[in-house]
Amino acid sequence: MVGAGPAGLAAALACRRQGLSVACFEARRPPLDKACGEGVMPAGLAALERLGVEPPERAAPIRGIRYRLGGLVADGDFPAGARGLGVRRTLLCAALVEAAERVGVELVWGARVEGLTAGGLATAAGEVSARFLVGADGLRSRVRRWAGLERPTRAPRRFGVVRHFRRAPPGERVEVWFGARAEAYVTPLAADETGVALLWAGEGGGFDALLASRLPPELGSWLAGGERLGPDRGAGPFRQATRGVIAGGRVALVGDAAGYVDALTGEGLALALESAEPLAAALAAGDLAAYARAHRRLARWPQALTRLALAAARRPPLARRGVAALARDPELFSRLLGAVGAGRPLAAVGLGRALRFARALLPPAAGGRPLRASERGA
Ligand SMILES: Cc1cc2nc3c(=O)[nH]c(=O)nc-3n(C[C@H](O)[C@H](O)[C@H](O)COP(=O)(O)OP(=O)(O)OC[C@H]3O[C@@H](n4cnc5c(N)ncnc54)[C@H](O)[C@@H]3O)c2cc1C
Numbered sequence: 473m474v475g476a477g478p479a480g481l482a483a484a485l486a487c488r489r490q491g492l493s494v495a496c497f498e499a500r501r502p503p504l505d506k507a508c509g510e511g512v513m514p515a516g517l518a519a520l521e522r523l524g525v526e527p528p529e530r531a532a533p534i535r536g537i538r539y540r541l542g543g544l545v546a547d548g549d550f551p552a553g554a555r556g557l558g559v560r561r562t563l564l565c566a567a568l569v570e571a572a573e574r575v576g577v578e579l580v581w582g583a584r585v586e587g588l589t590a591g592g593l594a595t596a597a598g599e600v601s602a603r604f605l606v607g608a609d610g611l612r613s614r615v616r617r618w619a620g621l622e623r624p625t626r627a628p629r630r631f632g633v634v635r636h637f638r639r640a641p642p643g644e645r646v647e648v649w650f651g652a653r654a655e656a657y658v659t660p661l662a663a664d665e666t667g668v669a670l671l672w673a674g675e676g677g678g679f680d681a682l683l684a685s686r687l688p689p690e691l692g693s694w695l696a697g698g699e700r701l702g703p704d705r706g707a708g709p710f711r712q713a714t715r716g717v718i719a720g721g722r723v724a725l726v727g728d729a730a731g732y733v734d735a736l737t738g739e740g741l742a743l744a745l746e747s748a749e750p751l752a753a754a755l756a757a758g759d760l761a762a763y764a765r766a767h768r769r770l771a772r773w774p775q776a777l778t779r780l781a782l783a784a785a786r787r788p789p790l791a792r793r794g795v796a797a798l799a800r801d802p803e804l805f806s807r808l809l810g811a812v813g814a815g816r817p818l819a820a821v822g823l824g825r826a827l828r829f830a831r832a833l834l835p836p837a838a839g840g841r842p843l844r845a846s847e848r849g850a
Contacts (some may be wrong), residue, residue: 473487473496473606473608474497474593474605474607474615475498475607475610476496476497476504476569476581477504477506477610477727478564478727478741478745479610479726479728479745479748480496480609481496481565481568481571481572481577482519482523482744482745482748483606483608483727483748484572484577485568485571486523486752486753487577487755488575488577489523489575489752490752490753490756491756492752492756494578495577495578495579495602496577496578496580497580497583497584497585497595498579498581498583499583499584499585500582501582503565504562505561505562505705506561507632507633507634507706507707508707508735508740509634509646509657509659509667510558510559510561510564510667511557511558511646511657512534512557512564512745513534513550513738513739513742513813514550514554514555514742515742515746515813516742516744516745517742519745519746519748519749520567520568520745523749526567526570526571527557527559528560528564528567530560530662531558531560531563532558532641532660532662532665533555533556533557533558533644533660534555534556534558534644534646534659535556535644535645536646536806537646537647537805538643538645538647538648539647539648539795539798539799540647540649540688540795541649541650541791541795542688544795544799545799546796546798546802547645547802547805548798548806549806549809550806550809550810551806551813551814554810554813556646558641558646558660558661559661560636560661560665560667564741580595583595583597585614585615588618588619592605593605603722604722604723604724604755605722605723606724606751607619607723607729607730608726608729608744609729610728610729611710611712611728611729611732613725613729615723616714616725619719619723621714621715621717621723621725622712622713622715623713623714623715624713625711625712627711627713627782628673629673629674629710630710630711630734630735630782631671631676631707631710632670632671632672632706632707632708632710632735633669633670633676633678633679633682633707634668634669634670634706635679635700635701636667636668636700636702637665637667637668637695637698637699638664638665638700638701639664639695639697639699640664640666641658641665641666642694643660646658646738648736649687650784650785650788650791650795651688652687652788653672653674653686654670654672654682654686655670655785656668656669656670656671656683656687656691657669657670665701666698668695670682670683670687671735673785678704710734711734712728712732713731714731716764717730717731717763717764717767718760721760722760724751724755724760726744726747726748726751726767727740727744730747730771731771731775733774733775733777733778734778736782737774737777739774740774742774742813743771746770747767747770750762750763750766750767754766773811774812780794789835790833793834793835794832796832797832801829803825804828804829
């Protein structure tokens with residue numbers, strides 16, 4: 473396993489459950505932190521539980537998502553009984569490490585993998601032989617490049633920066649605020665802690681400059697009531713494309729290495745965690761193609777959501793029409809969240825509702841409903 477982020481650790485845990493022996497080579501040393509909105513969607517939380525990972529005590533339940541755009545507020549809730557979790561990365565990774573150590577995963581810290589070899593991989597400490605290699609080395613995966621799975625992309629360059637605040641969260645939903653080619657992703661992390669990830673396209677300028685110039689002043693005023701915790705962390709550009717997730721019968725990619733879903737969707741962790749079990753099953757069976765099929769199925773909805781979210785982020789009128797439609801019909805929003813989380817086809821939303829939503833996204837001239845003055849927002 474190259475990388476001991478959430479994807480690598482979850483995959484290692486799942487491999488142990490299949491009776492495989494696993495070593496994880498991680499370039500850094502714990503505590504492992506990273507720029508992240510830190511919202512684990514329900515499917516990811518369920519995967520953690522199946523893998524025997526005890527969720528950290530310091531965390532906050534997430535019951536749904538709130539979109540804010542101008543004066544519009546749209547609330548969607550996860551299906552009954554489903555919960556997500558807002559949790560600091562350091563704590564999530566510590567919980568995964570603890571579970572991995574318990575089941576005998578070999579964790580090698582401070583060990584940067586430098587290349588693939590005929591029989592395994594190369595580290596500064598020498599060559600290690602392995603039957604299979606899993607690239608869980610994140611957004612800028614080098615395993616992906618070494619395995620010939622990288623694909624050029626012309627997708628817009630988007631970036632993120634994250635800051636934590638000592639402040640009670642606004643509620644039990646992740647709040648997504650839409651601004652001027654920028655979004656803020658506000659995640660409850662504990663009763664007294666809130667994380668804010670700013671995502672944007674084009675020129676940046678740091679957290680404070682972005683907050684002041686690209687996001688609604690109400691968000692800045694709300695955050696002014698909280699003490700800043702720790703340093704800001706940045707990430708990007710996000711979009712990386714892959715030719716596939718397996719190569720040469722012995723290399724597989726998982727997590728961000730396997731293809732990125734934009735941070736705006738909040739699905740990256742869930743996809744990484746959910747991929748662990750099919751990956752391990754495929755490795756145990758020596759059938760990597762089965763993993764490629766399972767990954768395609770798991771990634772379909774998060775990728776569709778990424779395309780829709782990015783289109784909305786680029787075209788403010790589309791975002792307004794989408795948020796207005798969800799604000800008018802909270803049941804639709806909730807059903808969409810349920811359908812995405814369960815990987816179910818759009819029919820799960822209800823055909824009539826799905827068609828109404830699709831129509832609401834169209835510009836008025838093409839058959840969509842004109843926005844009321846109250847829905848046009850800022
Ligand atoms: C601003 C922002 C906000 C986000 N918000 C959310 C959110 O709210 N919810 C959500 O689900 N997702 C979110 N995401 C996405 C989420 O952070 C990722 O999907 C997730 O971290 C992927 O985990 P990973 O293990 O694949 O990669 P990583 O967490 O990046 O881990 C990769 C690991 O590999 C190691 N590594 C790299 N190269 C080598 C090497 N050569 N040798 C050894 N080790 C190596 C790295 O040190 C690292 O520890 C967000 C992302 C960003 C940038």
